[in-house]
Amino acid sequence: MDAFPTEIVRFELDGKTIEALPGESILQAAQRTGSEIPHLCYKAGYRPDGNCRACVVEIDGERVLAPSCCRNPKEGMQVNSQSERALHSQKMVVELLLSDMPEQGKSPYTQRSELDIWAEKLGVVQPRFAGRQQPVQDISHPAISVQLDACIQCTRCVRACREVQVNDVIGYANRGDHSTIVFDLNDPLGVSTCVACGECVQACPTGALMPSDNVGLEVSDKTVASSCPYCGVGCLLTYDVKDNRILRVEGREGPANKSRLCVKGRYGFDYVHHPDRLTQPQIRCEGVPKTVELLNPSDFDKVFRPASWEEALEVAASGLKRIRDEQGPQALAGFGCAKGSNEEAYLLQKLVRTGFGNNNIDHCTRLCHASSVVALLEGIGSGAVSNPFTDVEDAEVIMVVGSNTPVNHPVAATFFKNAAQAGKDLILIDPRRIDLARYASYSLQFNPDTDVALFNALMHTIVEEGLCNEEYLAKYTEGFDALKENLKDYSPEGMAKVCGIPAETLREVARRYATAKSSIIFWGMGVSQHIHGTDNARCLIALALMTGQIGRPGTGLHPLRGQNNVQGASDMGLIPMVFPDYKPVGDPTAKHFFEKLWGTTLDPNPGLTVVEITEEIHKRNIKGLYIMGENPAMSDPNLNHTREALARLEHFVIQDIFPTETAGFADVILPTSAFPEKTGTFTNTNRQVQLGRQALEPPGDSRQDWWIIQEMAKRLGLSWNYRGVPDVFEEIRKATPSMAGITWDRLEQDHSVTYPCENEGDPGDPVIFTDGFPTPSGRGKFVPAKFSQAAELPNEEFPYVFITGRQLEHWHTGSMTRRAGVLDAIEPLPIVSVNPSDLGQLGVDAGTTLTVQSRRGKLTAFARGDHGVPEGNVYMSFAYNEAAANLITTDRLDPFGKIPEFKFCAVKLSAGGDPAPRLV
């Protein structure tokens, strides 16, 4: 690509003078001004490659035709796209390509073949060249079918795979007319390293790559612009809907995804059509006891009976009311959910605070970033990210700590990889060697649990070598002396042995981070899910403050939020110690404000957190529980204990779309709507408030979550009268000053607005803390952290360290993804990842079973050899009810964030064992 012009240039296209904006090619300028030039290998947003030659134009004074997609116009240039020579060339290209299509005609695989469109426009009907032998179809992959007889070698898929998503699976092999697309070393797609992001399918112009099962040939009734229900990246997407079913999903231009999606967002939607969907309210049959055992779905009808909404709501509400009135508000609690919308989260916390009369409301943020948020609130006065992850474009150094980004935030990871390809330094800090390591300048595989030692060693280096940003320290921070004092004991040389990273490497990384023009830190649950999770986060905050790597584009602190709306649910006050907008419940001003807004008196005492509530249920102090969407019978630590607690509840109401493992313990189940069946706002990890729009009607008699909560409220004696989601949003604007400037209309129009956005018309601030912090002193506070160890260290009996997390195809407890056909087909079995040398020592072959046992529980899963897992460690995702990883984990909590230590406990391993039956 030639250097594009930086100012507007005027040039002549087919005798008409047009303007090209800076950065525009001839083709782009033509398109924008309404002229059509044929093109096949060009795709907006991709690097133009100029290989198809369908877009060639004649430029005065040039011997050869120029590809208009790659050519920048120059002032006064005379360009002709319609001259005899140009047209002849364009037509010949289309004809040559058409001659190799199956039956020499329209693509039989898609209705939207760009080749067919251009053939028709150019009047190329019957190619004059004979067809030739073409490759056979490859249907080895559950999500994507490959029919290279329709391939025109435009390499859009190659660029999609190598340059956009950077998965490096698709390649271009052989020469001349033998040229072909290959996966890895010419493997069938199904056995290749493809991660099924589907970017190639979205890029393919002719249907050579399509979603499997020929859905590309079905005509949709409508398309709906929405967002993705899975992770915190917040990709925007478009559904193609037919007969109230989602046919296919395409990425849509959004600030966080630039039209990209991952396997879950593209192929993970058929869960909404799964036969397990609840379609009618259910009431527990009289006299059916609650036991620790999970309910087998085949026994569902023996335990529950269908009921009308009227009856179910009455039973649900009266049970809660009775407990509240007889045993006091403190005997009730509620769990919200970070998958619900802002409106649902807002209503639920309001229900608990005003209906139950306490602050016992929490949600899964407690299990993911609670410690990060505590540290952030304490240090810099705000729990949200300082910069969007797309800021990696402006960063020189990108530090990723305790995050397997390509798995947990796949689309965010593509931007990291883009940045690494552009020459930025990627520094990984994680005990596991994750896939991103292929692109990293440094991959520090440190000893699990030694985070504070490692971070303090980095900071020690920065202080010792005089790399602090003194000006920033003086202007924007406080408490540095105490930190400095604390760091004295943490020289890299001293810590090298503790964390298993050579001192010189620690020093290099510290220097690189501190001295770069802009460095940004991302972290995931590898940081937060420890009993010293808050200390871990305090260290990262201190790193950014002491170097002044915050408050500018390309710098800052970004805890990658897990769920699609965990940011929003927290903003909405779905946490026990704060009202919406993080106003402490004990703060009289805040209390007064909300009492006025909600017209009631409020409990000034912070409520209990997730694991504390479980504990109180266990002690029979809390007797009634209301859950929207959460699945603690899978997601909470020490499951045997948790499930015991759930079984002890006197009255338990749950609203969900599936009979989850948790629902089996309920007294009333209220069937609700899945993500594509409702409209609401969702706030992603970048603080972008985005619209999810309803595309489907909920099945059977299932209802909208906001409606159910309102009905509960009414039956608990509250006079709510929201007419719909926008009504709730209006109230949120009043309750949350940082979102006050965002209007529903603007969301409808722009799809995405970044907060803080305090006044209508504000653009929204992607980068915050540009001039100090929202703390009482306006300064960021250093909080020293001392190295401490995990709650449960390995010993002779339990010699291995058990680390939990996620995997690409399965979301959290698997309730959605294990019911999604493609995702379940790719990863159908519970997997435990172990270093191959450990497997060898245990005498276990990969693919056979392995039993994991801790002091709390036991499970059997299938062993997978993974060189990225260090020796002495095992790794598992918690998505499988037949081998629930949380049976193993400890419920010991971080004292500040009250987050359990999911990332570390001691286990023993033994070969063999029988996996429990799968209950989905």
Added chain:
Amino acid sequence: MLEETLILFRNIRNPDYDKSLKGYKKAGGLKALKQALEMQPDEIVQLTKDSGLRGRGGAGFPTGLKWSFMAKDTGKPTYLVCNADESEPGTCKDRELMLHDPHQFLEGMMISCLAIGCRHGYIYVRGEYWPSIKSLNAALQELYDDGILGKKLLGKGPKLDLTVHPGAGAYICGEETALLDSIEGKRGHPRVKPPFPAVSGFNACPTTVNNVETLTCLPFIVNEGAEAFKAFGPENNAGPHLISLSGHVNKPGVYEVRLDANLKDIIYDFGGGIPNGKQLKGVIPGGASSSVLTADEIDVTYSFDALAQAGTMMGSAAIMVFDEDTDVVKLLHRIVRFFSHESCGQCTPCREGTHWARMIIRDFLNGNGNEHKLKRLHRVGGNMMGTTVCALGDACGMPIQSFTTKFADEFRDVQALAA
């Protein structure tokens, strides 16, 4: 009777010549390099411009002018890459230089590096030229051992390293931008231009790519001056030139000629005429990609401009002669098969066009030709020209167009024969 000019071949034609560094020095070598070291880079560029030296790789672009296009003050290193991927069918002149007088070529390369401020030059040698690769590496070792290359050129100049990079058997990697991709460790695909290598070449830095013979001319130009070089040809066609003469001639081989020699004389004087008393039918004058000349057209000055005027080109100066018994349809099929096999497969007109051209010619060979197909073949050839990413499309299109025009009757004969 034509005689060789013996400038570039001065040493090679000397049976007693010792091609080692010692021998090269004895024969007066490295004088020009010493002199160039005393000159400003701009002076060397100007001298080269004045000499009228045009690229010997095929395009005949003025070398000094090419050097002057190098982007200035970019803060990036600049590179000289020597294109020694001599792959154009019939061409074998660079091989002679690298095999038998490597130091003369390397001296030229060192001078050129000075001219464009290159501190690390690359020589991309055709993979099949293993003996040349060995010869060059041995010569480079001598230069390093002698302290000529390395931290200080000749012990007092700037740092200069030269590296030999063997190709891996793809014709397309002789195309300068595909060659750069290949050195970068990528698959050799020609790049879309602009930007040209002088702006963004090797590792996206300003780069000049020059042919072996082109660089080998430099020592003479520096030693003897621009005028002396210009004297070896008519205006705008300066210098001695190596030709590779092959096909139906009695004495095939590489010869050094003035650029005002007549093609016919080259064939009959150097080549010793057509074997077995046969008649000449045609000549491919500048490598497989040049337009064919019929027997009536060979009375032409063998220079860049005269050949262009005759509707063909000097290309890589590979003259291939064929006699009256030659089946031109088969000959064209062989040429097109070559280009079809060597097409990188990147862009449509070439990937598909070379394939279809080959298929249509095969129809003629199988007796399935007809007037329509002849026309279609001509059009497919035409459509490849000027529409592709690199010049391979033109290279395949030119012979197709010229053969189907000048020997159209023979295509019809094949058809008739089959009927």
